[in-house]
Amino acid sequence: MDQTTKPPPHVLIFPLPLQGPVNSMFKLAELLCLAGIDVTVVVTEHIHGRLLRYTNIQDRFNHYPGFQLKTIPDGLPADHPRSGDKFMELFDSLKAKTKPIFKDILTSDCLTAAGSRRPVDFIIADGSLGFTCDVANEIGIPIVYVRTISPCCLWVFFCLPKLIEAGELPFKPAEDDWDVLIKNVPGTENFLRRRDLPSFCRLGDLDDEQVQFYKSEGEENSRARGLILNTFEELDGHVLSQMRTICPNLYPIGPLHELLKAKLSTQKATPLPASSSSLWQEDRTCMTWLDSKPLKSVVYVSFGSIATLTTDQLMEFWHGLVNSGIPFLWVIRPDSIAGKDWESNIAADLREATKQRGYIVGWAPQEEVLAHPAIGGFLTHNGWNSTVESIYAGVPMICWPYFLDQLVNSRFVSEVWKLGLDMKDTCDRSTIEKTVRDLMVVRKQEFTERATEMAEFARNCLKEGGSSYCNLERLVKDIHSMMSQD
Template sequence: METQPHVLIFPLPLQGPVNCMLNLAEILCIHDDIHVTFLNTDHVHRRLLSYTDADERFRRYPNFRFQTLPDGMPEDSPRTGEQIVELIQSIEKVTCPLFREMVTAGGSASARSEKPPVSCLIVDGIFPFAVDIAKDIGVPLFYFDTISPCAVWIYLLVPKLIEAGELPFQGDDLDAPVPCVPGMENILRRRDLPNFCQSKTILEDPIIQMVLNEAQYLPKAQGLIFNTFQDIDGPILQQFRSISPNVYAVGPLHAHRKARIDSELPKTSNSIWKEDWSCMEWLDKQPQKSVLYVSIGSLAVISEHQFMELWHGLVKSGVRFLWVQRPGSIIRPSNSESQISKASVELSRETEERGCIVSWAPQERVLAHPSVAGFLTHSGWNSTLESIVEGVPMICWPYFVDQQVNSRYVGEVWKIGLDMKDLCSQDVVERMVREVMEGKKDEFIERSEKLANLAKQSVMEGGDSYQDMERLINDIRHMRI
């Protein structure tokens, strides 16, 4: 009798990748013959169990289990965007050896739990060590980059950009075109590349070694998984097919999960932040298509000055807004009086009259609410896809990683919003909010709703993403190396 497949999924332990890969894990779990182990860090798992229904939800699947390992970081580390390099280095030093031990025969937990041995790995693309581990235990490796395919493609081309003299930049013109990225001709400017590319000392940047490693190791996997769909990323997916034998575009994964799994618990969530559901009651009281949702995601941090400019711009725009102010997202000066504490009474009063502020929100539900007409976002890939699926136009204020290129595609390629990168003054905020929420509201909504329909069709039976998911599931069952 053939052994049943057993997939081990190992995400980068941050909100976006964990959320994305949990959606994939649940889709795999509805197939009774596929066993799934989801590897969390201790820190992420504690938060996940504290703030979500994940334990109850996945208990419905006898073929699923969570497993945890330490990430090597102090428990009180904020693990924001400023600590990502430190986190990845810590995982390679502390978590990687334990991971290797866990999936080898001597340290495998599969025997103790009467599960079949691990037969394939699905690992975040930022972890180069997975190639050697998969080879050592003789199983196929699927790299799953949960950021946008466009950004991953740029990462892979960084060595060629350096060799061609495109990096580091010569001169200070960030609007100069970047012509030598196949699949993105006539789209990119320098300012649309990942922000580490803008450093004059890029070759000394610690993140560049990670990018060069990813460029070297990603093509060595047996397959590449992306959370996207053909209608938005077709040209880039075609580029990846030139370097990988198997490319699976299975997104948008949150929509895919909903399409395949009928029963949903009342407050299903994969958030490692505590969601404040009172904002949904506030939204229920607002007129249809009247509210701007504002969130800079789970990792971005901003200065007090940026915070105040954003606040002034929102108030001056005159629109209703739901604003997520994540704890720890504002960098406060240590030696000067806080600008926030000196905020005018008028700002506070107008916010109270037509604004709602929460520490974290159930974002998928918020974007699906009929009162929401726009999203001022950091342009993380999960947020971008969630907005696309619900047909909500965006104002993009990118922070790092893939967000610069995502915001360019929103504004210039898909034309479903505005790109606010490098321009966040209160006057710019006010102008762009008015344009999306009033001046060009109908135009943006019409284009966004067309793209939303394509996204939903892609995950229905017969759609491109549905077919790629079926192919992935079949390969998980049968692929050998």
């Protein structure tokens, strides 16, 4: 390198060690690599093992000389599930055991590759990992947070202290009226109900660890120099304007998965290997099955990487899907059903009906599935990645949220964006059958037209001069300027 040439910034990215955040932040890492920035992604050893087992992530990033992947322990035993009702234990362990190791990584020379890159100039970390900001402030490195959950749910988190002060929380789970409107989340007063609040709000206990953790979100996220969000102004502008009263510097750069494709399409370089950061083995036979189906005839069913169904819930969904008469592609993760003997409970006639109109896989290449012309609807848990991917693909949704932000997202899908039907708090075969038919037959034209309109907004924001395109350029510029100041 010429001695007069300033070396590129060195950004460290630390995702929350779950499928959704890991998926989003590898895409962000690649976007920064394309902008000429050196990037180190730090993942937990558990996540690293799954990436090596199921993806080609290292081959993909070998094409970027400025990229490196490093690991850090999460402090949990190898057999810990790291999900479900054990979810909060992951945060506790990261804070207690990973924080000092994270500081050691930043203050040692282990990331400089024997002097071939600068020490870390800038940190981008998941905003739920508050210890990263503590460390950044201690050693004087600027930090920007990423939140891979939805802005609409993050805004609810920001308002939790106000909800508690106003007496809207706690409310008792035994109360019958779950449809009482919530009045202290500005901008949502006319449609957000008790049943749409994040799942921990149903506990009726302000001392619960989740309530305590999330009620400090506004204070925590405002400590960083900015907040990166996987959304776009045309989708979430009304919520973003509220959020800016607490976190003024927002970078809405979504849909991330498509912004990356758009940037790659402008590069003149040799095509890169197909990208995947899946933590499960993808079964691509489903794509061949979809090829045999008519346009917009199939409902895709997936409840994401964390949700667990009971055997009873599984059977209600199975009967409802079969009885709807609509072809379906269903992802049933190997660990997604409570109990190990559920397969033996599937009646012969149900299996036969599934062979006729359904296809079941353990995991699917979801972005490709949603983009397939045979897909006409998405029965989803409404994780934020899945929701944004569906919006971009122009696929209407049936919402069956599992926990946390998904309950808020599903309400926005049905009542704000008018992109589908919210089926939360129900799980019976007749409701499932009717809702699938409503989306795929009765109201198909209505939802398809609205989804197509919103998909066009999403495409436009990624073009040169579009909102997400410009926000990414501003982020890159700010990384350079913050580096030169500190």
